[in-house]
Amino acid sequence: QTIGFSQIGSESGWRAAETTLTRQQAEERGIDLKFADAQQKQENQIKALRSFIAQGVDAILLAPVVATGWDSVLEEAKEAEIPVVLLDRMVDSSKDLYLTAVGSDLVHEGEVAGQWLVDTVGDEQCNVVELQGTTGSSPAIDRKTGFENAIKGHDNIKITRSQTGDFTRTKGKEVMESFLKAEGGGGDICALYAHNDDMAVGAIQAIKEAGLKPGEDILVVSIDAVPDIFKAMAAGEANATVELTPNMAGPAFDALAAYMKDGTMPEKFIQTESKLYTQADDPQGEYDRRKDLGY
Amino acid sequence: MTGLARFLRRIAPQLLTLAAVIGLIALVFPGFFQISLANGRLFGSPIDILNRGAPVALLAIGMTLVIATRGIDLSVGAVMAICGAVSAWGITEGYGLAATLAMALAAGLLCGLWNGFLVAVLRIQPIVATLILMVAGRGIAQLITEGAILTFNDESLIFFGSGSIFAVPTPVVIWIVTGLLVAFVVRRSALGMLIEAIGINLRASALAGVNARVLLIAVYMTSGLCAALAGIIAAADIRGADANNAGLWLELDAILAVVVGGNSLLGGRFSLCASLIGAMIIQAMNTGILLSGFPPEFNLVIKAAIILVILVLQSPRAHTTMVFFRRAPREEPAQTRTVPQ
Amino acid sequence: MNARLLPLTATVVIFIAAYAVCYSQYPNMLSTRVIGNLLTDNAFLGIAAVGMTFVILSGGIDLSIGSVIAFSGVFIAVLLRDTGLHPIPVFIALLAVTTLFGASMGAIIHFLEMPPFIVTLAGMFLARGMAYVLTIDSVPITHAFFDQLQGFYWLMPGKGRLTFIGGLMLVTFMAGIVLAHRTRFGANVYALGGGVQTARLMGVPVAQTTMAIYALSGFFAGLAGIVFAIYTSAGYSLATVGVELDAIAAVVIGGTLLTGGSGFVAGTLIGVLIMGLIQTYIVFDGSLSSWWTKIVIGLLLFAFILLQKGLVLVTNRERTTPHHAR
């Protein structure tokens, strides 16, 4: 059985882990996985999909870089009777163009993070600075929306600064440094919300270098649950993270197997859990469990 | 005109631009000039500019020399990633600081050697020659880190990113010292003139006995070395090697710094000092955008506008153009440059 | 054979040889499907590369095209979403905007004597920035006319499709070839590439030509944007990052000198196809990790350039070396 997998790229540790896990899962099931890295470009993904179709693979996994623009190529796959499963992000094409989608709800992730902050600060006044993902990317947009949804109605919580950190540590650190300068040396900041853990890790260093204590002086909440944030949590420097599991392929392969065996139609959206981890959830243990997954 | 006066005249436009950009920031962010001491380290926005500008400044040093030879080095960002990855790998494998640094710098030199070989020996056009490493280099870096962010905790290596020497952040010290060193070597020896000569007319220089091939390779190796330093700093700064994002698109910033520094992309005359000021102008602009608090959607538009204004102001044509917009054809030297192959 | 056609011939030979190698490994690669895909998937790149060829022939460079393509998509999507306009007037408006954008970059380059690299770099920031300002979301395009354009293809034997946009690319190349080799404008472009100063002394209208070249590049980038919008039925401000580098690589692989003054529009088509072939090959192989993908792309790029150099060199050596040839 040959399955084509069009991956966005390897822009973050999380995605590298997803690739690793997908490979592992395929190997366990004896699937011949054709892997195509699109280097963050939709056009490359479309090319890869077309090549998969020309090659005549049995099924296609697609982690779409963006929601729009898949109609025609998905139609071609459908015509060629190749089932397509979406991983970790959605497309806005008609639902009958793909078999199912495995992923988490990005808005929901933001809401979980926001809810945690609402619960933690209670009625206290709290100025939040936000490190956004890459401008225009769907996780950045949705995680922002989710967070804002959660803090809506809590007037004590306010986002005072919001700037993009491009999902990277370096930019996370640089932007945090300027936030600290701009907000009275950091004294006016009560919490940091980062759209991914990498930016949070960078920002934590910036906070430390400014002579403040991350996790205490400034609360840190972020999304993804990569190993390094657990290390920071274990050291008391980060407060909470929302898990986005990199194992999307497992459920996808299961659904495909069932479908190919007897045509069982899976649900259209297989949602993975967006689990919240805090310092109370044995961060050191979580770190040890994850550190070899290829993050 | 004495040497010093000439030097000041050369860098005056850059200094003025820097002052203007900083003035603009101070307008939108009045607390800009506050500098304090935190954790035994200077702390404040001007320090941030110097510190965050370190990678671009270092890249700009090598890039200035490369551009002076009429080349361009698109691979520096990828080389940064490679060298960052090598240093993170070395330190986590327990090779110790000295060996790790040596390996990282050697990796940079090797990358430079490769570029130089393609340009000087195989005579591939520089932009394409270095494009190859720009594409492949990030892959090599990821090969080393296996796609993950390779983190480390070795304080001695971290020192290069977030340590300080007499309260001055180490990266600042590194780029200033490197800049001075390279400028000293280039201007005290005949290198500067020879580099300019091959940049202006490669064929004629070769006919005059200049060893263009060796010189070109050396220049690309210098660029690789500077990129290696920048890569080490970038990795040490975040205590990890991020193969995918370290130095991403910094080659463009470095080229921009060189041009804002008033150096011609057509090669020839160069000023390292002006390039370094150019790098600071660019970083001031970036920091200013962050401090201003505009939503990130506007970052690029603001940046584009500022760059255009800077270039227009620095263009020697600017005021003549305003005077004779319709009238004057240009006065040019009687010579055109011959294009090296 | 004319010596100046040598790089072009070398490129064609290499392309055919490379295709043969691919075919021997994956017989599936020689199907109308793959060929159709090669044209369709690279249509936007090819069209943009035509403009880039003119710019590079004139000794310049245009880094803005990737951003302009993204901007075009967003512009079209937003206009179609927010106004009731038919796509055709929107296309016309867009082409006017991008052409004007290119022309103003050309004007700045000429009148302020600023290097194209930097002016178009600022243009690159500006175009993408404007796309962000329009919207940061990815906006789907749902218009019957787009579906028509998408559904408009010729089914080749073997289920391959020659799509509208693939055909448009070929037409664009034809137009580009005629423009470059059969008009005075084309000759002026080559002349500029040979040296602005010399061209001026020979009576080339430098200002108009420079502006026209960048306007042309802007126009083609806009057209590529339309094609990309048809291709993806969406506008997305983060799309086509780095396409300018792909286009430059395609132009150079196609045998055009980056220093200007020498090269062929037709070569660029082969360059684009070679780049597409590399990617198709990698996907067919399907065993490369993310990082090896990058390394292999780099190495293949290197191999092509080297082969081309070698071929040109060897053929040149076989003929008697002309005096002062350099």
Next chain:
Amino acid sequence: MDAVAVSPPLLCAEAVSKSFPGTIALDGVDFTLLAGEVHALLGENGAGKSTLIKCLTGAYRRDAGDIRLEGRSIDPRNTLDAQRHGIGTVYQEVNLLPKMSVAENLFLGHQPMRFGMVSGRRMNRQARETLAQYGMSIDVSRSLDSYSVAVQQVVAIARAVMLSGKVLVLDEPTASLDSHEVHMLFDIVRSLKERGLGIVFISHFLDQVFEVSDRITVLRNGRLVGTRPTADLDRVELVNMMLGRDLEGETRTTGRKDLPTAEPRLAFRGFGRKGRITPFDLEIRPGEVVGMAGLLGSGRTETAETLFGLTPHDTGTAEQDGKPLRLASPRDAIAAGFGFSPEDRKSDGIIADLSVRENIALALQARMGWARRLPLRQQYAMAEDFIRRLDIRTPDADKPVGLLSGGNQQKVMLARWLATNPVFLILDEPTRGIDVGAHAEIIRLIEELCAEGMSLLVISSELDELVAYSHRVVVVRDRQHVAELVGEDITTGNMVEAIAASEVEDAA
């Protein structure tokens, strides 16, 4: 004088001024060109000749002054404007596009069109026909840079002639042509004159000036010295007008007799390169000047480039003082004490943006290696010494050499090699574009150098010049060394005979 009265001036410039930073290139110069005349414009290097015609043809913008064409005031903003007014120009340095074909160069901007498209076939045919008038039958679809400077110059002339409806301006068109081509050119000039064109002719070859011109205008230091009918002037007077002083110096009619007797310093045996130069033998003694004569394209430059290792030899051996010598690259040659001042100074010689000082120091510095820099003071001393000795017209040693006048650039090239104090110096057309004063100066210099023991190989198209300083002359024909003249045998006549022998054979 009657002629002036009846025909209105074709082109008339009044009080034209132009200054550059540090230099006043033109200071209120008047210039009148009549229809149907050949008007020579003369002056020393840097006198402002090129600048004047650049102002007239729109390449430069003048600071002050009026230009009238057929009585109407014109203001050419660029060369295209000038072309539209019917002014065709050949500028001093060959200004053509090396990567484009010969035909494209000829027809750029006015290509023959067919159905709205450029017709390549017609263009090539017309190009062939045009060049045939100049006695050249070459493949016009090949790129221009596959031909020599001489061919390029002919192409430039042909182009300008095509473009000139009323006025043709030729700035040192003959600098790299041999007498055959020059006569061909003059025939064309005369026929244009007959058609009523006005022709401006700049040259440092006074014989040519006397042969073809009707009137002469002389500039000195950017000022007009005077305009006189050619018939009223003799050579001495003219030189006096140009230099502002008399030029002393004897002319020789046969080669030098004081043949050096020392052992050969350099010996090349069976030296050659396939496709460029047939193997030849050559021995050079200390203090000896070997001249090299031949038609254009005969293989003189090829000989020089092979000797210098630029296109390394593939047959034969070289020996220096009896020891084998490796000459695989210019660096080898330089290490052995060779120097080479190339023919095409624009692309092979000067480093335009570097200063006069740096250009002079370059070869010496390159030989010393990068690590030891020549101290600035020494560089200045050296530069100023050569500026004085060679009379290089420049405000100071820091002026970029690209801004110097053509002849002065040539002197800088010479200075560059002299500074290295070479044992063997190859000069390819060293007097190209150099004025009479400097010309004499350079000939004197060559003699001085060989008196000091330097060996020289001088390539020149000016046979008189070769006679003046050569101990021996090698005649080159069809890429082959065909004859060698020694001492008293060296006369213009003998050389012409040796050069022309092939044509006699061909005719037979």
